[in-house]
Amino acid sequence: MRFWLWPWLSSILFIVAACGSTATEVSTVVSTPTPLANFTPTAPIAVEATTETASKGTPPPEAVDWLTVEGKTADNLFYLGNPDAPVTLIDYSDFL
């Protein structure tokens, strides 16, 4: 009877030990944010705006540096900037 109980007892001990280590990790993680309890923000935090943007699934608007954009016109001329810019400046020139 005792020999029959050994494998069961070993398994139970192993599981308890494993859970024990997990419990330690969890307690470590939980204890880490403790300093936040004393955190005093020096500037307002825009939590609502971020949440709203995230819920709509649209990325926040980013300013485009059009100096990084180049392409070709319908006439295969090389252009720099916003392809839909209201003003087009064509430079007729030579490198020499």
Place this chain on the structure above:
Amino acid sequence: MLGTEPQLEQNYVKSGQVKLVFNPMIDLGEGSRQAHQAAACAGEQGMFWPMHDLLFENQSALYSGDVRQVSKDLAAQLPLDTAQFNSCLDEQCTAELVQSQDDRRRQLGIRTRPTFDVNGQLIVGGQPFEVFQAAIEPLLESK
């Protein structure tokens, strides 16, 4: 138009208000032709404007040296496939493109270098930034 170009870029192109287009003028024979072809070869790899700037900044080297070799040396400074660029230049892959664009500006009657077209309004010769500003601002206000 290296002089006023940085100001135009910082004041209007960067913000998306102005699109800057380059139309080649083959004004000084074979050297001009090769320099324009070099810029177009860089353009095929998305590097037209960096090459355009390098060519203008190194005009004296282009004048006094072998334009093809100087262009290759300049292109080697850019983050592009150098072998592909050199092959493009040696095989004159962009010759037809450059020639057709030069032909087009001749048909438009543009002879003076440089000439600028701001939404159809011509500005002839190298001009200070204020001249461009005076042409551009009313166009932006009317939009």
